[in-house]
Each structure stands twice: as structure tokens, then as C-alpha cells.
Amino acid sequence: MKHCGYCGRESDDSATLCSGCGLELSDTQNVSLVPQNFFQWKIREWIGYAAAIPVAFAVSIITLIICIFLGQSIMQLTGITFHSSPILLNACDFVPIGLVGFSGVFFGALCFPRSNRKFRNRVFGSLLLLVLGLGFETLFFIPLSTHEKIMLKDILRDIIPTSIGGLAATALHYLRRPSDQ
Numbered sequence: 785m786k787h788c789g790y791c792g793r794e795s796d797d798s799a800t801l802c803s804g805c806g807l808e809l810s811d812t813q814n815v816s817l818v819p820q821n822f823f824q825w826k827i828r829e830w831i832g833y834a835a836a837i838p839v840a841f842a843v844s845i846i847t848l849i850i851c852i853f854l855g856q857s858i859m860q861l862t863g864i865t866f867h868s869s870p871i872l873l874n875a876c877d878f879v880p881i882g883l884v885g886f887s888g889v890f891f892g893a894l895c896f897p898r899s900n901r902k903f904r905n906r907v908f909g910s911l912l913l914l915v916l917g918l919g920f921e922t923l924f925f926i927p928l929s930t931h932e933k934i935m936l937k938d939i940l941r942d943i944i945p946t947s948i949g950g951l952a953a954t955a956l957h958y959l960r961r962p963s964d965q
Contacts, residue, residue, distance in 0.1 A: 801898075832895040833909075840892025840913050841920075847887040851880035878945045885949030889913045893957055906957040914950035918943055 855876055859865070864872060893910035921942060 829897055832897065836892045836895040836909060836913060837916065839895055840888040840917065843891040844884045844888030844917070847884045848880065851883055855880065877941065881942055881945035882949035882952075885914070885917065885946035886953045887949075888917055889950040890953035890956060893953065898961075907954060907961065910950070910954040910957050914947070914954065917950065918946060921946060 889910045892913045893906045896905040896909035898906060922939060
């Protein structure tokens with residue numbers, strides 16, 4: 785059995801990464817079951833959980849600002865307007881909102897521990913961040929953008945690109961999981 789020098793968990797001999805913290809395993813047998821830094825490790829883990837939502841929010845807002853700036857710059861350089869191309873209008877709605885969903889979920893989930901024996905923390909954490917982000921977007925941004933009665937098409941116009949971007953980030957975290965999981 786290999787032991788993690790960071791969290792103290794045991795893993796199979798064929799494993800190279802700890803299933804608890806994602807760090808490299810050592811072959812030494814003298815690691816105690818509860819290492820001296822176990823409580824520091826747990827505190828860092830909970831700080832990561834608490835930081836995931838503000839990090840996802842901040843990265844999403846920064847991505848939205850960058851997308852707006854780039855979109856306006858490209859439109860000024862090329863002289864294209866929304867009235868000249870309905871395809872451009874749909875692309876300018878879909879792509880930045882999808883990037884906001886992707887970046888917020890991806891970078892927010894990086895705050896979670898890499899893996900766990902029962903759960904893949906970053907994969908389930910990214911799904912949780914996606915659901916929280918969609919709920920936040922539905923409750924706060926959609927009523928602000930429509931002055932009349934809110935319709936389902938207004939909600940779906942923003943929710944679908946955010947969902948696709950967030951699910952792409954979740955799939956990327958699933959593909960990046962440790963190979964021994």
C-alpha cells in the first residue's frame with residue numbers, strides 16, 4: 785500500500801496520485817494514519833469550498849467585461865452593425881454568455897479538491913456551481929434586462945448558452961480527473 789504524506793490516506797500500489805488530495809503517493813510505510821498537518825489540510829479544503837462561489841462570480845464578471853470590450857472593438861473595426869446581420873446578433877448573444885458560463889464554472893471548480901474516493905469533487909462541484917450560476921442569472925439578470933412581462937424565450941435566450949458553457953467546463957474537469965479514479 786502507498787500512503788499520502790499530505791493527508792495520510794492509503795491507496796493501491798498501482799496508484800500514483802492520492803484519491804483524497806490528488807498529490808503524489810510515497811512508498812514509505814511510516815506515515816501515521818492522522819498526519820500532523822491533517823487539520824491544516826481540512827481547513828484548506830473548507831477554505832477552497834468557501835472560495836469557489838466568489839471566484840466563479842468574479843471570473844464570470846471579468847469574462848463578461850472582456851467579451852463586451854472585444855465585441856465592441858471588433859464591430860468598430862469592421863463596421864458591422866447588428867442591423868446588417870441577424871446571424872451576428874445571435875452569435876454576439878450566444879458566444880460571450882457561453883464563455884461566461886465556461887470560465888466561471890471552470891475556474892470556480894479549481895478551488896475544490898482534485899478528487900475523493902466517493903465523489904469526484906471538481907466534477908460535482910462544477911455541476912453545483914453551474915446550477916447556482918443559472919439560478920443567480922435567472923433571478924437577477926433576466927428581470928433587469930426585460931421591462932415588460934418576462935417570457936420563457938427571454939429566460940432560455942440566456943440560460944441555454946450559460947448551460948452549454950458550464951457543461952463544457954464540467955466535461956473538461958471530468959476528463960482531467962486522475963487516471964486511477
